[in-house]
Amino acid sequence: xxxxxxxxxxxxxxxxxxxxxxxxxxxxxxxxxxxxxxxxxxxxxxxxxxxxxxxxxxxxxxxxxxxxxxxxxxxxxxxxxxxxxxxxxxxxxxxxxxxxxxxxxxxxxxxxxxxxxxxxxxxxxxxxxxxxxxxxxxxxxxxxxxxxxxxxxxxxxxxxxxxxxxxxxxxxxxxxxxxxxxxxxxxxxxxxxxxxxxxxxxxxxxxxxxxxxxxxxxxxxxxxxxxxxxxxxxxxxxxxxxxxxxxxxxxx
Amino acid sequence: xxxxxxxxxxxxxxxxxxxxxxxxxxxxxxxxxxxxxxxxxxxxxxxxxxxxxxxxxxxxxxxxxxxxxxxxxxxxxxxxxxxxxxxxxxxxxxxxxxxxxxxxxxxxxxxxxxxxxxxxxxxxxxxxxxxxxxxxxxxxxxxxxxxxxxxxxxxxxxxxxxxxxxxxxxxxxxxxxxxxxxxxxxxxxxxxxxxxxxxxxxxxxxxxxxxxxxxxxxxxxxxxxxxxxxxxxxxxxxxxxxxxxxxxxxxx
Numbered sequence: 164x165x166x167x168x169x170x171x172x173x174x175x176x177x178x179x180x181x182x183x184x185x186x187x188x189x190x191x192x193x194x195x196x197x198x199x200x201x202x203x204x205x206x207x208x209x210x211x212x213x214x215x216x217x218x219x220x221x222x223x224x225x226x227x228x229x230x231x232x233x234x235x236x237x238x239x240x241x242x243x244x245x246x247x248x249x250x251x252x253x254x255x256x257x258x259x260x261x262x263x264x265x266x267x268x269x270x271x272x273x274x275x276x277x278x279x280x281x282x283x284x285x286x287x288x289x290x291x292x293x294x295x296x297x298x299x300x301x302x303x304x305x306x307x308x309x310x311x312x313x314x315x316x317x318x319x320x321x322x323x324x325x326x327x328x329x330x331x332x333x334x335x336x337x338x339x340x341x342x343x344x345x346x347x348x349x350x351x352x353x354x355x356x357x358x359x360x361x362x363x364x365x366x367x368x369x370x371x372x373x374x375x376x377x378x379x380x381x382x383x384x385x386x387x388x389x390x391x392x393x394x395x396x397x398x399x400x401x402x403x404x405x406x407x408x409x410x411x412x413x414x415x
Numbered sequence: 416x417x418x419x420x421x422x423x424x425x426x427x428x429x430x431x432x433x434x435x436x437x438x439x440x441x442x443x444x445x446x447x448x449x450x451x452x453x454x455x456x457x458x459x460x461x462x463x464x465x466x467x468x469x470x471x472x473x474x475x476x477x478x479x480x481x482x483x484x485x486x487x488x489x490x491x492x493x494x495x496x497x498x499x500x501x502x503x504x505x506x507x508x509x510x511x512x513x514x515x516x517x518x519x520x521x522x523x524x525x526x527x528x529x530x531x532x533x534x535x536x537x538x539x540x541x542x543x544x545x546x547x548x549x550x551x552x553x554x555x556x557x558x559x560x561x562x563x564x565x566x567x568x569x570x571x572x573x574x575x576x577x578x579x580x581x582x583x584x585x586x587x588x589x590x591x592x593x594x595x596x597x598x599x600x601x602x603x604x605x606x607x608x609x610x611x612x613x614x615x616x617x618x619x620x621x622x623x624x625x626x627x628x629x630x631x632x633x634x635x636x637x638x639x640x641x642x643x644x645x646x647x648x649x650x651x652x653x654x655x656x657x658x659x660x661x662x663x664x665x666x667x
Contacts, residue, residue, distance in 0.1 A: 166446055166527045168420060190481045192444060192467060194418055194531055200661050204596075206544055212535030215444060217467065223484035229442045229533040232475035232489045239484050247658055256658040267661040275418045277529065279446055281481040283464030292458055322600055322637060344456070348574055352604030356637075385574060385608075406499055406508040409452050409519040 167278040174253060177270075178246045180278055181255075184220055185244065190279045191218040193255070196272040199226050201236040203264030209235060216255065216268065218244055224257045224266060236266050292343045296396070297326065300341060300374070304329060307374060307394045311337065322360045323353070329372075336361070336369045346375035346382045346393070355389050419530040426505060429522075430498045432530055433507075436472055437496065442531040443470040445507075448524040451478050453488040455516030461487060468507070468520065470496055476509045476518060488518050544595045548648070549578065552593065552626070556581060559626060559646045563589065574612045575605070581624075588613070588621045598627035598645070603637045610643070 169176055177193075184191045193216040200208040214235075215227045222242040225234035242259040255268040297316065304311040310332035318325040327339035338361055340354040350373055358371040371391040378386075378393055386393050421428055429445075436443045445468040452460040466487070467479045474494040477486035490509050494516070499506040507520040549568065556563040562584035570577040579591035590613055592606040602625055610623040623643040630638075630645055638645050 168527075188481060190467065192446075192529075194444075194529065194533075198537070202656055204544075205541065206547075207539055207541040209539040210537035212537040213531070213533035214535060215442065215469065215531065215533075217479055219482055219484070221482045223482065225479075225484050227469055227477075228535045229440060229531070230471055230473045230475065230492070230535070232471070232477045232486070232491050234484070235539060237484045240482070245658065254658060254661075258656075258658075262656050265656045267658070269661075275420075275529065277444075277446065277527065279465070279467065279481070281446075281465035281467075283466060283480045283482070285450070285462035285464040287459055287461040287487060289457065289459040322633065348608065349601060349604065352608055353601065356600065356604055381574065404454055404510075404514050404517045406497065406506060406510075406519070409506075409521075 165278075165280040167280075169276040169278065170274070172273055172276050174246070174248050177253060177273065177276060180276060181218065181244060181246050184218065184278065185222065187220055188280055188282050189220055190281055192216070192277040192279060193218065193270070193273060194275045194277075195268075195270045197226075197252075197255075198269045198271070199236050200267045201238075201265070203238070203259075207236075211271065218255075222257075222259075226266070226268065238264055238266055293341065296341050296343060296374075300327060300339070300396075306396065307339070307372065308337075320357065320360055320362070322356050325357050325361065328361075330367075331370065334367050336363065336367050337372050338369060339372045339374060342373070342375040344375070346373055346378045348382055348385055350375070351382060351385045351389060351391065354391055358391070417530075417532040419532075421528040421530065422526070424525055424528050426498070426500050429505060429525065429528060432528060433470065433496060433498050436470060436530065437474065439472055440532055440534050441472055442533055444468070444529040444531060445470065445522070445525060446527045446529075447520075447522045449478075449507075450521045450523070451488050452519045453490075453517070455490070455511075459488075463523065470507075474509075474511075478518070478520065490516055490518055545593065548593055548595060548626075552579060552591070552648075558648065559591070559624065560589075572609065572612055572614070574608050577609050577613065580613075582619075583622065586619050588615065588619050589624050590621060591624045591626060594625070594627040596627070598625055598630045598634045600634055600637055602627070603634060603641060603643060606643055607641050 198211045217225050221240040223240045225237040238257050242257045245256045247254040253270040257266040304313045312330050315328040318328045326341045329337040338357050354371045374394045374396050450463045469477045473492040475492050477489040494509045494511040497508045504523040509518040556565045564582045567580040570580045578593045581589040590609050606623045606625050626646045626648050
């Protein structure tokens with residue numbers, strides 16, 4: 164891991180750092196006063212301010228303000244990054260998908276560029292709460308309703324994949340959609356679509372059940388009006404995790 | 416704009432840089448070999464790799480790998496950032512919403528920390544393509560259908576806001592939902608919800624029309640089966656924008 168620092172780079176220094184970083188394992192971190200304009204899925208611009216620009220070797224670029232976690236402008240891998248001289252500074256230009264996505268960054272002052280030779284071969288492990296909820300429901304269907312049995316998990320139909328197909332005590336089919344977040348109107352829509360398209364192989368009637376940790380008033384009303392049901396499953400609220408409660412055992 | 420560089424900080428140096436940055440206009444950019452674990456809306460972890468961590472004065476934190484534009488872990492403003500000593504390095508711990516959202520970062524090697532005194536008072540201007548599409552439809556409703564008139568723009572009803580309510584040549588009401596992206600099944604659901612809940616003040620019948628640049632086969636079929644209609648409006652594909660085609664006039 165090598166960290167090179169270029170203080171107040173001129174055009175040549177910044178240009179060569181940028182072109183050398185592309186394709187190699189070098190990230191360019193540009194500390195700059197700049198204005199930015201972006202076009203593509205979102206269009207917008209922002210005037211002059213002090214920001215941090217990450218230029219990654221795979222062509223990804225993101226512009227960070229000194230506040231908020233999210234980048235103000237961001238473009239994915241395989242962007243082309245180029246530098247042009249301007250009368251007052253430099254233009255850092257990122258272009259992707261034949262110019263459909265572009266970011267123009269007017270670099271007015273660049274006190275520091277850090278060239279970071281970094282490699283990261285680790286694979287992230289996503290342990291979504293959704294998976295945990297699914298495993299719980301699979302093992303404990305009676306938590307949703309007495310006598311409920313699970314027939315299929317992640318059952319594909321033509322208009323999506325049903326989380327669970329169950330059978331209730333009276334032999335009705337139950338289409339179950341599971342949400343880890345506050346239930347929204349769009350979740351009701353989705354459940355309704357599944358119920359509508361579910362192909363009954365027998366004469367059993369079909370119920371729709373939305374499972375979520377919380378339901379708002381509008382969602383409850385929409386469920387009632389659509390003849391659908393709800394089940395509040397709040398076991399999966401996240402618990403308080405202190406600094407010593409990481410699952411990385413080796414940490415302490 | 417002041418950029419301070421701390422090469423290979425020890426615990427005290429990193430701890431005081433972190434605590435001094437919070438609340439002041441200082442961003443901490445930490446270059447580190449680290450492993451990370453995150454909990455909250457998403458749960459996951461990643462083993463050891465070389466990464467860049469942005470700690471912002473408003474409490475926002477994001478961990479960036481040397482590839483992809485998106486952060487691997489991110490937490491919003493008002494997080495509490497703390498540093499703890501470990502046998503092998505430091506634990507950078509971010510906690511938000513009473514521990515519901517946490518990030519544990521095991522810093523194993525920290526070759527450089529940059530303390531960036533940055534201010535950014537600029538307000539971003541979002542010129543969403545959606546706004547442009549709305550303005551276009553408002554001015555040119557006949558592009559969607561001969562004789563169509565717009566009655567309301569952004570018409571609130573109980574279950575959302577209808578983009579446009581129009582009247583067709585035969586006096587029917589037309590509920591119009593506008594999408595800037597490829598039309599999806601969930602957009603059909605949304606339109607169907609609006610049509611269902613739209614309160615007719617007269618005896619006119621109600622049609623539903625989904626407007627988007629592209630439609631897939633499943634979406635088309637679902638629209639047909641739901642008795643809804645579609646209109647392809649591809650004028651709003653993004654044009655090719657070169658480095659000299661920014662709208663910042665002062666740039667060249």
